[in-house]
Amino acid sequence: MSRSALALTLTFSIILHAPLASAKTPVATGSGGAVATISEQASHSALAILNKGGNAVDAAVAAAATLGVTDPFSAGIGGGGFMVIYLAKDKRVITIDHREMAPAAFTPTVFLDNGKEIDFEKAVASGAAVGVPGTVRGWHEALERYGTMNFKQVLAPAIDVASKGFTVNETFFHLTQQNERKFQQFSTTSALYLRGGKAVTPGTQLRNPDMAKAYREIAARGYKAFYEGPMARAIVDAVNQPPVAKEANAGASVRAGRMTLADLANYEARIRQPIVSSYRGYEIYGMPLPSSGGVAVAEALNILEGYDLKSMPRANAEHLYLEASRLAFADRNAYLADPEYVDAPVAGLLSKEFAARRRALIDPRRAGIQAAAGDPYLFQDDPSVPLRPQAPPQRALQKEGAHTTHLTVSDKDGNVVSYTFTIESWGGSGIVVPGYGFLLNNEMTDFDFSGPRPNVPEAGKRPRSSMTPTIVLKDGKPAFTIGSPGGSTIITTVLQTIVNHIDFGMPMNEAIDAPRLSERNGAATSIEPGFAGSAQARALEAFGHKWEERAEEIGAANAIVFNPDGTVTAVSEGKRHGVGTALVQRRGH
Numbered sequence: 001m002s003r004s005a006l007a008l009t010l011t012f013s014i015i016l017h018a019p020l021a022s023a024k025t026p027v028a029t030g031s032g033g034a035v036a037t038i039s040e041q042a043s044h045s046a047l048a049i050l051n052k053g054g055n056a057v058d059a060a061v062a063a064a065a066t067l068g069v070t071d072p073f074s075a076g077i078g079g080g081g082f083m084v085i086y087l088a089k090d091k092r093v094i095t096i097d098h099r100e101m102a103p104a105a106f107t108p109t110v111f112l113d114n115g116k117e118i119d120f121e122k123a124v125a126s127g128a129a130v131g132v133p134g135t136v137r138g139w140h141e142a143l144e145r146y147g148t149m150n151f152k153q154v155l156a157p158a159i160d161v162a163s164k165g166f167t168v169n170e171t172f173f174h175l176t177q178q179n180e181r182k183f184q185q186f187s188t189t190s191a192l193y194l195r196g197g198k199a200v201t202p203g204t205q206l207r208n209p210d211m212a213k214a215y216r217e218i219a220a221r222g223y224k225a226f227y228e229g230p231m232a233r234a235i236v237d238a239v240n241q242p243p244v245a246k247e248a249n250a251g252a253s254v255r256a257g258r259m260t261l262a263d264l265a266n267y268e269a270r271i272r273q274p275i276v277s278s279y280r281g282y283e284i285y286g287m288p289l290p291s292s293g294g295v296a297v298a299e300a301l302n303i304l305e306g307y308d309l310k311s312m313p314r315a316n317a318e319h320l321y322l323e324a325s326r327l328a329f330a331d332r333n334a335y336l337a338d339p340e341y342v343d344a345p346v347a348g349l350l351s352k353e354f355a356a357r358r359r360a361l362i363d364p365r366r367a368g369i370q371a372a373a374g375d376p377y378l379f380q381d382d383p384s385v386p387l388r389p390q391a392p393p394q395r396a397l398q399k400e401g402a403h404t405t406h407l408t409v410s411d412k413d414g415n416v417v418s419y420t421f422t423i424e425s426w427g428g429s430g431i432v433v434p435g436y437g438f439l440l441n442n443e444m445t446d447f448d449f450s451g452p453r454p455n456v457p458e459a460g461k462r463p464r465s466s467m468t469p470t471i472v473l474k475d476g477k478p479a480f481t482i483g484s485p486g487g488s489t490i491i492t493t494v495l496q497t498i499v500n501h502i503d504f505g506m507p508m509n510e511a512i513d514a515p516r517l518s519e520r521n522g523a524a525t526s527i528e529p530g531f532a533g534s535a536q537a538r539a540l541e542a543f544g545h546k547w548e549e550r551a552e553e554i555g556a557a558n559a560i561v562f563n564p565d566g567t568v569t570a571v572s573e574g575k576r577h578g579v580g581t582a583l584v585q586r587r588g589h
Contacts, residue, residue, distance in 0.1 A: 032585030036558035045157035065158035080134035081421025088414030098138025100131030105258035127257030129442035140223035165207035171578035188432040210437030293468025302355030315539035329521040334373035337454035348376025367544035404485030418469035484555035492518040493555035
C-alpha cells in the first residue's frame with residue numbers, strides 16, 4: 001500500500017461548534033488524593049482512577065495517557081520521560097528513566113553534512129530525529145513494580161476521550177497553527193490535525209479513533225503490543241519511510257531515519273536512584289542522568305544556600321538566583337550526559353565545597369558574563385570517575401525543545417508521583433504513525449550536533465535532558481512536588497519556584513504564577529511577555545542583566561503541597577498554557 005493510501009486509512013471525526021469545556025480550577029485543597037495537570041480531561045482521568053481505588057502510580061499513567069490525546073503536541077506514547085515516585089510504605093524515592101534511545105545505526109555525524117551542522121528545523125521534521133520511544137515501557141515498569149492496576153484499567157479513561165473526542169481550545173488551535181508548515185509535510189498528520197492545510201478551529205470536537213486503537217492493543221497485550229508486531233512495524237516504517245505528503249512536494253526534503261524492529265524490541269527502561277541534595281532543612285529528590293535537571297538544580301541551590309536570601313531586597317536575591325543558575329548551566333553543559341556513555345563527576349558537582357568555590361565567583365553587585373565550567377573533580381570522591389577531561393569551551397546553548405508536559409499525583413496513602421514526559425518540540429518530528437494516531441518524537445535533536453562533547457550522538461545512547469520532576473521532603477515526609485515543561489528552561493522554572501516558595505515564603509500558587517526569568521549562561525536572560533520595562537526588570541538591569549528580545553511564555557508547572565494539617569493542595573498554572581486543572585478527592589474516597 002502506498003503512503004498516500006495509508007493516509008486515507010487514518011480515520012477521524014469532526015463535529016463543529018461543540019460546547020466548550022467548563023471553567024478550570026488551578027488550585028484545589030482537600031484531604032484525599034490530589035492531581036495537577038495542564039489538561040482538564042487528564043486531571044479527571046487521574047481522579048477517576050483514584051476514586052476507583054488506584055494509587056498515585058496508576059493515576060499518573062491514566063493522566064499521562066489522556067494527555068497523549070488532549071495535548072498530543074507535547075507528550076504521548078511516541079516519546080519518553082522521567083518519573084519520580086515516593087513510596088509511602090517504604091519511605092523511599094525511586095525514579096524510572098524511560099528516555100528515548102538512539103537507534104543502533106546512529107553515529108556522532110548523523111546531524112552533519114559535509115562536516116557542518118544541518119539546519120535545526122530540517123533535523124526536527126524528519127525520521128532521523130526519532131529516538132526509540134520509551135513511554136510505554138516506562139508505564140509498564142511503573143505499573144508492574146509500584147502500581148495496583150493493569151493497562152486495561154488505567155488506559156480506559158484515555159480510550160474514552162480518544163473515542164468520544166475533546167473540545168479544541170484556543171491553546172490547541174494556536175499550537176497547531178504554529179506547526180502548520182511542519183504538519184503539512186506529512187499526509188497522516190495533516191489529515192488528523194489540519195483542514196485544507198489549516199489548523200482545526202476552537203470549539204471543534206476532535207476524535208482520534210486510531211489512538212484509541214493503539215491504546216486498546218496495549219491494554220490487551222501489554223507493552224509488547226507497542227514494541228513487537230504490527231504497531232512496531234508501523235513505527236519503523238514511519239521512521240524509515242516518512243509518510244510524506246505529495247502536495248507541492250511539501251515533504252521533499254524530509255530526511256529518513258534508520259530504525260529497526262530490533263531497536264524497539266531491545267528497548268529497556270531504567271530504575272535509577274534519585275539525585276538527593278539538601279536545602280535549608282529540606283531534602284530535594286530529583287532525576288539523575290541522563291536528565292541534567294536534578295544535578296543542575298541541586299548545584300544551584302547549594303550555591304544559593306550560602307546567602308540569606310529572605311533578608312535581602314528582592315532584586316538582590318533575584319540577581320543571585322540568576323548568577324547561581326548561570327554557573328550551574330556552565331557545569332551542566334560541560335560534563336553531563338548519558339551515564340552509560342560518560343563518567344560524569346556527579347559527586348563533585350553535588351559537593352557543598354564545590355558550590356562554595358563557585359559561589360566565590362559571584363559579584364553580588366554585578367551580573368557576570370558567560371561563565372566557564374568549574375572543576376568538580378577536585379571534590380570528586382567517587383573512584384569510578386578517575387579522569388579529568390578538559391572541559392569544552394562554552395558556546396551558544398544547543399536548541400532544546402521547550403514543549404513537554406508535567407503532571408503530579410498523590411493518593412490517600414501518601415504515595416506521590418512527579419512525572420515529566422515529552423515528544424520534544426511542539427508536535428515532535430511531525431510524523432503521525434499511520435493507523436495508530438500518535439506523533440513520534442524528535443528527541444535525537446537533544447544531542448549536540450557536533451563534538452567533541454559528552455552529549456554527542458552515539459548508538460544506543462540517551463540524549464541529555466533538562467526534565468526535572470522533583471519531590472521535596474521535610475523531616476522525612478513529603479513537603480511538595482514541582483515540575484514543568486520548557487526544554488532547558490525547565491531547570492530554571494523548578495529552581496525559581498523552589499526559591500519563591502522556600503526563601504520568599506510565597507504560597508505555591510503565587511510561586512508558580514510569578515514572572516519567570518531563565519538564565520542559562522547565555523548573553524541574555526529569557527523573559528516572559530510583559531516583563532521588560534517593569535519595575536522588577538529595571539531593578540535587575542541596575543545589576544547589568546540583559547533580556548532576550550523575544551519574550552515567550554516559560555513553562556507550565558504543576559505542584560502538590562502537603563500541608564501541616566494533613567490536607568493537600570494541588571496547584572497548576574493560573575495563567576499560562578490556557579490555565580491548568582487541579583483536583584482533589586472528595587471525602588469518603
